[in-house]
Amino acid sequence: MHRTETRHISVEAHRDKVRALLAxxxxxxxxxxxxxxxxxxRGLAVDIAAPLDLPPFxxxxxxxxAIRSGDVPDGGTELRVVAPVPAGAAPAELPVGTAAPIMTGAMMPAGADAVVPIEQAVPDSFPAPGEPATVRLPATAAGTFVRDIGSDIHSGEPALGSGTFLGPGQLGLLAAMGFTDVPVRPSLRVLLVTTGxxxxxxxSPLGPGKIFDSNGTLLEASMRQAGLEVTRTGISTDRPEELALLLRRHAPDVDLIVTTGGVSKGAYEVVRQAMAGHDVEFTAVAMQPGGPQGIGSFDGVPVLGFPGNPVSCLVSFEMFLRPVLTELFGAPAPRPAVRARLAEALTSPPGKHQVRRGTLAPDGTVRLEGGAGSHLVHALARSNALVHVPEGTAALAAGDEVEVWIL
Amino acid sequence: MHRTETRHISVEAHRDKVRALLAxxxxxxxxxxxxxxxxxxRGLAVDIAAPLDLPPFxxxxxxxxAIRSGDVPDGGTELRVVAPVPAGAAPAELPVGTAAPIMTGAMMPAGADAVVPIEQAVPDSFPAPGEPATVRLPATAAGTFVRDIGSDIHSGEPALGSGTFLGPGQLGLLAAMGFTDVPVRPSLRVLLVTTGxxxxxxxSPLGPGKIFDSNGTLLEASMRQAGLEVTRTGISTDRPEELALLLRRHAPDVDLIVTTGGVSKGAYEVVRQAMAGHDVEFTAVAMQPGGPQGIGSFDGVPVLGFPGNPVSCLVSFEMFLRPVLTELFGAPAPRPAVRARLAEALTSPPGKHQVRRGTLAPDGTVRLEGGAGSHLVHALARSNALVHVPEGTAALAAGDEVEVWIL
Known part of the structure; x- marks a missing residue:
């Protein structure tokens, strides 16, 4: 039963440590x-260059x-209609002095250099194929309504960089370039242990002095959303030897261990005690909530010890683990960061980076949900954003601008 | 081979039709x-009230x-230290004139009404349990550092409303309230057919006039992210009877059919032709890209016919299907909408709602990626946002404010 003196380290310095641990x-x-x-x-593991032009033609x-623009003088002219060009066909060269019905996405015939939309033609409809027909078309500049070969990306140009998050748009581009598979960074396997x-x-029945475990669900859901493979062990009691045994059993099968609780300065800090003899450091980060943090390794496996309150857990995950995963592995997608105006005043411990929960409205204001208390899970469940009050700020007024991360 | 006259309907009117189709x-x-x-x-299917107070004590x-605040006069006093209260214990009543070491989250003993942080105590450490000890504590107002029963939510109060999107915070709250499972709206089964x-x-080998299918990957990824169960059939050719056969075979096993391509005014519009005799309407929405849209039902199954260009597909999904799913089923989570300043000028067809792709920077500016062309998949892959230019706007200047949806 003793207290350790704590010097606070900055959020950035602790994030650097997490990055060094996982790199x-x-x-x-x-x-x-x-x-x-x-x-x-997932995150892309290599740089990918375009193997072809897009569009390919x-x-x-x-x-x-489709016309040769030189065939139509100012004031327009009548052209003979030749066979239509459907999408997917390889058309013949367009004879001089003719117009070819052409569909969106269809290949321009050799010689043609412009497209006159059907709406501008007289008559403004396509003739039946095979029947002799003419059409009157207005003068049209070369290049009009033509998508040039390679106008989206040229063969050999960088298409996606290593570390890019692969969402629908990026996968759609890979498909458009003909890829069927892609080298990606792995999904880390995490052992998640809640303690207390x-x-x-x-x-289960809830006896006096007891609370239901919300950290396990909150963090496992956050980790799954972030693409991690989570192993849960159930709740460990406050007996250090039991926790140590559990960690020793599961460590060989995971890439990372995350614990909650037991890292503070109280008299019964199970994670601190179970980690005795391992290379794990317990620090106080200048952040509220989520100040007490453990970091190091257990049996060679990286360990992050998050504090025990639900909001502290979530803030620890969002401030440290999630952004480092994004930096190192390209996934999950980074949280969108925007500027917003506070709907109400707030106070903050000036020596700490405060992270409040809030609701960002489409008009660019953010309303705080609940107080600073790290036990407020109902307030958390109403929030869609984290609100950052930087170190050195003691108070902000309604209307002041803050950085907000969208959850 | 004919053209149908098209009156444009508004984005909102078409979204209303999609909602009515799926409701x-x-x-x-x-x-x-x-x-x-x-x-x-998933989306929550019922209203949930708190079955207990949070915190429960x-x-x-x-x-x-932990002290009785009345025991400590201005200027502070020395109190006898009694047995500590660990988290999870049900403590005895606090004798008058004593102080109980108490850990974060531990139940307040009956009679105690305030907590003095260890840092303010003299000595500022906990005595070994069982050894007689006293501690000098400052005067402390009742309620200080006590989390009241029900201060997050009271038993019986509304906790989560029907239709709430269930993310980590919401599931964490349900766990904190003791729930192990939850009634949710189903995940729709979608048949996705790309045509052309x-x-x-x-x-596959890419012959002349051909392009790789990116719509299938782009939309399946978008749909999976949105929680839909997707069945893909491969690409249907432009033969209407082949598409109709394919739809007829799969329709009994799905809740919704989405096609891409073949809904425009060209000469070879396979989806239009395959839907002949079914209750499917082909309309022109006042939107760029993504104007041509099909909507109705095929063999009793709701059908949405998206246009064939990749960007048009994505915009159709994001503007019509995704927001309607959120409204009706509570999932996926709504796209965050924010205001941003344009980094550059743009023009837009004044009679249409233009949807551009862009990159939103943390400083609140948005840069456009690529032009308005709906074939620009590389530009799409660089984007993290959709930029809205409402109907009636022909031009915007750099610095003008726009609504942006974060992808």
Missing amino acids: PLRTDDWVERLPLLEALG ANSQMDGF DEVVEPG | PLRTDDWVERLPLLEALG ANSQMDGF DEVVEPG
């Missing part, structure tokens, strides 16, 4: 090649008539 | 009860000493 997990050997759809939510942007004699599984 | 799928009979973690990403917000003679599967 060795990113190796060039540890890359998976996955079919595109299975790669959804000049094509029409409209349903209309006061904590019982939801669904 | 019958939301019935009180069709609800699943899922374990909390499996409910991640008054507890300490700090590691420190010009479209070939990625990985």
Whole structure:
């Protein structure tokens, strides 16, 4: 029973430590090649250059008539209609003095250099194929309604960089370039252990002094959303030897251990005690909530010890683990950061980076949900954003601008 | 081969039609009860009231000493230290004139009404349990560092409303309230069919006039992210009878059919032709890209016919299907909408709602990626936001404010 003196380290300095802890997990050997759809939510492991031009050939942007622009003088002219060009066909060269009905996306015939939309033609409809017909078209500049070959990306140009998060748009681009699979960074396997004699599984009887474990669900859901593979062990009691045994059993099968609770300065700090003899440091980060943090390794496996209150857990995950995963592995997608105006005043401990929970409205204001208390899970459940009050700020007024991360 | 005259309908009017089409799928009979973690990403199907107070009992917000505030006069006093209160214990009543070491989250002993943080005590450390000791404590107002019973939510109060998206925070709250499972809206089964003679599967040889299918990957990834169960059939050619056969075979097993391509005014519009005789309407929405849209039902199954360009597909999904799913089923989570300043000028067809792609920076500016062209998949892959230019706007200047949806 003793207190350790605590010097606060900054949020940035602790994030640097988390990055240094996890960086060795990113190796060039540890890359998976996955079919595109299975790669959804992963980080790209290599730079990818376009293997072809996009579009692969000049094509029409409209349903209309492909022409040689030089054939139509100012004031327009009548042209003979030749066979139509459907999308997917390889058309013959366009004879001089003719117009070819062409569909959106269809290849421009050789010689044609412009498309007149059907709406501008007289008559403004396509003739039946095979029947002799003419059409009157207005003068049209070369290039009009033509999508040039390579106008989206040229063959050989950088298409996606290593570390890019693979969402629908990125996977769509890979498909457009003909890829069927893609090398991605692995998904880390995490052992998640919630601790505390006061904590019982939801669904169990709730005795006096006890609370239901929400950290396990809150963090496992956050980790799954971030693409991690989570192993849960159930709740560990406050007996250090029991926790140490549990960690020793599971450590060989995971890439990272995350614990909650037991890292503070109280008399019964199970994670601190279970980690005795291991290379784990317990620090006080200048952050509210989520100040007490453990970091190091247990049996060679990286360990992060988050504090025990639910909001502190979530803030620890969002401030340290999630952004470092994004930096190192390209996934999950970074939280969108925006500027917003406070709907109300707030106070903050000036020596700490305060992270409040709030609701960002479309008009750019953010309303705080609940107070600063780290036990307020109902307030958390109403929030869609984290509100940052930087170190050195003691108070902000309604209307002041803050940085907000959208959850 | 003919053109149909097209009157444009507004984005809002078309979204209303999509909502009306899908609303019958939301019935009180069709609800699943899922374990909390499996409910991640679903919409809550019922209103949930708190079955208990949170916190369930008054507890300490700090590691420190629980006291009766009336025992300590101005200027402070020395109190006898009694047995400590660990988290999870049900403590005895606090004798008058004593202080109990108490850990964060531990139940306040009956009679105690304030906590003095360990840092303010003299000595500022906990005595070894069982050894007689006293501690000098400052005067402390009743309620200090006590989390009152029900201060987050009271038993019986509304906790989460029907239709709430279940993310980590909401599931964490349900766990804190003791729930192990939760009634949620179902995940719709979607048949996704990409069409077009010009479209070939990625990985196949690419003949002249052909492009790789990116719509299938782009939309399946978007749909999976939105929690839909997707069946893909491969690419249908431009032969209407082949598409009709394929739809007829799969329709009984799905809740919704989404097609891409073949809904425009060209000469070869396979979806239009395959839907002949079914209750499907082809309309022109006042939107760019994504104007041509099909909507109706095929063999009794709701159908949405998106246009064939990749960007048009994505915009159709994001503007019509995704927001309607959120409204009706509570999932996926709504796209965050924020105001941003344009980094550059743009022009827009004044009669249409233009949707551009862009990159939102943390300083609140948004840069456009690529032009308005709906074939620009590389530009789409660089974007993190949709930029809205409302109907009636022909031009915007750099610095003008726009609504942006974060992807």
